[in-house]
Amino acid sequence: MAEETILSVSDLHIDYYTPEGVIRAVRGASLKLCKGESLCIVGESGSGKSTVGLAIVRALPPNAVVAKGEIVYCGIDILRLSEEEMSKRIRGKEISIVFQDPVAIFNPLFTVGDVLSDVISTHLGIRDRKKVYEHGIRMLKLVELPDPERIMNSYPHELSGGMLQRAAIAVALSANPKLLIADEPTTMLDVTIQAQILDLLKRLRKEFSLSMIFITHNLGVAAEVCDRVVVMYAGTLFEEGSTEDILANPIHPYTRKLIECIPRASRKVLRLKSIPGSLPDLRTHLPGCPFAPRCDYAMDICRSSPPPVYEAGYRHRVLCHLYKK
Amino acid sequence: MVLLDVVDLKMHFPIKRGILGRVVGYVKAVDGVSFTIGLNEVYSLVGESGSGKSTVARCILKLYEPTGGKIVFEGRDVTRIRSRELLEYRRKVQAVFQNPYLSLNPRMRIVDIVAEPILEHMDVDRAEAYRIALELLERVGLSGELARRFPSSLSGGQAQRVAIARAIALRPKLVLLDEPTSALDVSLQAQILNLLEDLYNEYRLSYLLISHDLSVVRYVSDRVGVMYLGKLVEEGYTESLFENPLHPYTQALISSVPEPDPTQSKLSRRIVLPGEPPSSISTPPGCRLNPRCPYAMDKCRREEPPTVGVEKGHTVSCWLYAKA
Numbered sequence: 001m002a003e004e005t006i007l008s009v010s011d012l013h014i015d016y017y018t019p020e021g022v023i024r025a026v027r028g029a030s031l032k033l034c035k036g037e038s039l040c041i042v043g044e045s046g047s048g049k050s051t052v053g054l055a056i057v058r059a060l061p062p063n064a065v066v067a068k069g070e071i072v073y074c075g076i077d078i079l080r081l082s083e084e085e086m087s088k089r090i091r092g093k094e095i096s097i098v099f100q101d102p103v104a105i106f107n108p109l110f111t112v113g114d115v116l117s118d119v120i121s122t123h124l125g126i127r128d129r130k131k132v133y134e135h136g137i138r139m140l141k142l143v144e145l146p147d148p149e150r151i152m153n154s155y156p157h158e159l160s161g162g163m164l165q166r167a168a169i170a171v172a173l174s175a176n177p178k179l180l181i182a183d184e185p186t187t188m189l190d191v192t193i194q195a196q197i198l199d200l201l202k203r204l205r206k207e208f209s210l211s212m213i214f215i216t217h218n219l220g221v222a223a224e225v226c227d228r229v230v231v232m233y234a235g236t237l238f239e240e241g242s243t244e245d246i247l248a249n250p251i252h253p254y255t256r257k258l259i260e261c262i263p264r265a266s267r268k269v270l271r272l273k274s275i276p277g278s279l280p281d282l283r284t285h286l287p288g289c290p291f292a293p294r295c296d297y298a299m300d301i302c303r304s305s306p307p308p309v310y311e312a313g314y315r316h317r318v319l320c321h322l323y324k325k
Numbered sequence: 326m327v328l329l330d331v332v333d334l335k336m337h338f339p340i341k342r343g344i345l346g347r348v349v350g351y352v353k354a355v356d357g358v359s360f361t362i363g364l365n366e367v368y369s370l371v372g373e374s375g376s377g378k379s380t381v382a383r384c385i386l387k388l389y390e391p392t393g394g395k396i397v398f399e400g401r402d403v404t405r406i407r408s409r410e411l412l413e414y415r416r417k418v419q420a421v422f423q424n425p426y427l428s429l430n431p432r433m434r435i436v437d438i439v440a441e442p443i444l445e446h447m448d449v450d451r452a453e454a455y456r457i458a459l460e461l462l463e464r465v466g467l468s469g470e471l472a473r474r475f476p477s478s479l480s481g482g483q484a485q486r487v488a489i490a491r492a493i494a495l496r497p498k499l500v501l502l503d504e505p506t507s508a509l510d511v512s513l514q515a516q517i518l519n520l521l522e523d524l525y526n527e528y529r530l531s532y533l534l535i536s537h538d539l540s541v542v543r544y545v546s547d548r549v550g551v552m553y554l555g556k557l558v559e560e561g562y563t564e565s566l567f568e569n570p571l572h573p574y575t576q577a578l579i580s581s582v583p584e585p586d587p588t589q590s591k592l593s594r595r596i597v598l599p600g601e602p603p604s605s606i607s608t609p610p611g612c613r614l615n616p617r618c619p620y621a622m623d624k625c626r627r628e629e630p631p632t633v634g635v636e637k638g639h640t641v642s643c644w645l646y647a648k649a
Contacts, residue, residue: 044510044511044512045510160601162601163601190373190374190537191373191537191539191578191581191582192373192577192578192581192597192598193373193601194581194583195580195581195583195595195597196597198583199595199597217510217511218583219585220582220583220584220585221583222585223583223584223585223586224583224584247585247586248586257512258511258512259585261511261512261514261515262511262515262540262585263515263518263540263541263543263544264540264543264544264584264585264586265539265540265542265543265567265579265582265584266582266584266586271519271522272515272518272519272544273515274512274513274515274516274519275512275515275516276516278480278482278513
């Protein structure tokens with residue numbers, strides 16, 4: 001199939017240098033995103049899912065180091081660009097990001113309109129202030145904010161969490177990017193507001209023919225918005241496939257356990273399955289599979305050598321010793 | 326048998342302005358809420374931020390003095406009890422909160438945290454209190470080696486286990502669980518929910534669960550009350566409420582939960598409520614949902630809806646179900 005790859009990440013390793021030691025947050029992550037696709041990175045805290053997202057827009061904190069690997073966006077090696085090229089050509093213009101906490105991206109001293117106008121004039125090169133303002137209003141209408149003129153002049157503290165997240169999405173999309181990274185954009189919102197934002201993102205994806213990377217810990221949210229899902233654990237990608245494959249036919253023992261753990265609002269379960277133990281210490285070198293200590297099927301080889309890739313079907317990959325021929 | 330009876334509970338917080346502290350209005354966080362919890366029953370209050378569910382819990386824990394209404398526990402009015410009676414009540418009603426790091430004293434060792442209420446309330450010597458504390462820690466799945474540590478060195482799941490051990494130390498009758506798993510990952514959430522279920526059976530506890538997570542609520546509760554802007558809008562047995570939600574708000578709330586099962590999500594139709602909840606300072610007249618409700622009629626904008634019983638134990642406050 002001639003699907004055009006928009007982003008490919010290969011063998012990415014990212015370390016955080018902290019006073020307590022070096023945390024190896026991402027340990028060899030590879031993924032591929034085709035044009036127009038939406039991919040969900042699912043994982044629990046400490047899985048490294050947000051670190052991957054930040055690395056793609058080169059917004060990692062100063063103590064993080066990309067030890068190995070490459071990120072290629074439309075043929076451009078993102079990790080080799082200078083910071084100036086990155087902020088002029090890529091960040092905000094080609095690839096945008098929306099975070100969990102919309103309050104954090106807005107400077108409390110500037111109005112929503114200030115932030116929006118700044119992005120529009122920088123990235124689209126529009127100098128005429130009236131045109132910039134009109135474009136801003138258009139963006140706020142697009143994210144279904146009521147009374148856009150008032151919102152342009154509002155400070156972040158004057159808006160609710162749901163409204164601010166809509167404004168953040170307007171800012172992210174104002175320079176017409178091709179790839180949107182959404183890092184837990186609905187986690188802080190109430191469920192009825194979450195439903196509104198998810199509907200909005202689905203609609204905008206179609207209208208802008210956006211490619212999207214959605215980072216979440218909630219498999220339900222993943223099922224709602226994404227075509228494909230990758231499951232991360234302790235910095236490693238365990239399973240990648242279409243949303244149906246992953247949710248209806250999960251292969252990796254961790255994915256299976258993760259799905260069984262979730263209580264459902266739609267039906268009654270008698271007893272929840274749980275995963276005993278907790279995440280391994282990410283400062284240590286893990287020679288084998290990071291899930292081995294908690295896995296029911298762990299064999300000797302799982303503790304000594306890293307799991308091989310098994311192709312379970314069309315674009316359905318699993319990293320596990322169980323399926324080796 | 327009824328363990329706790331909450332009758333027309335009101336909690337209005339005054340809004341003060343200026344240097345004289347003139348009262349300019351009230352935040353009606355809880356505005357006339359009534360429900361009961363039976364012996365060995367799990368009752369859940371669900372609702373979104375600002376619905377007043379945590380305020381109800383704080384009133385029951387006697388952290389707030391309610392503005393109006395009554396709280397009756399084991400047949401006795403406990404709304405205005407003091408000193409000895411209050412101490413006795415506190416022994417029987419315990420709580421587990423969302424963030425264990427904030428509810429555990431960071432300068433005390435784990436075992437001291439669990440032993441403290443035992444020493445305070447029970448007639449035992451130190452050695453016995455510490456023996457009981459270690460036994461409790463073992464019961465919630467923490468090894469004795471952790472007992473000498475401080476809360477900061479525990480993971481979120483472990484710290485929540487300590488909070489649970491402390492809550493059950495005095496053999497309480499009722500435990501308030503205020504978003505006990507909201508800060509935890511799903512795999513840990515399942516562990517904690519299963520532990521709570523085991524303790525419930527073992528000690529014949531009653532739980533009042535406060536949560537915004539409907540999936541968790543469905544999994545653990547016997548009965549559920551749905552709150553919106555300080556009012557209880559619907560109440561019923563868990564199956565009845567989830568299978569046949571009646572109030573437009575409950576319908577929207579249940580249909581908003583993203584469903585991870587691909588065979589299920591195609592079937593259910595999502596009801597998205599427009600807008601956001603208004604603040605509880607200026608609640609709309611009539612039914613509080615009327616500005617967002619797809620079925621709002623003239624009557625809904627004028628008069629408060631009556632509470633109607635629909636089937637056994639299932640009540641709803643909505644004009645749609647009021648008999649003419």
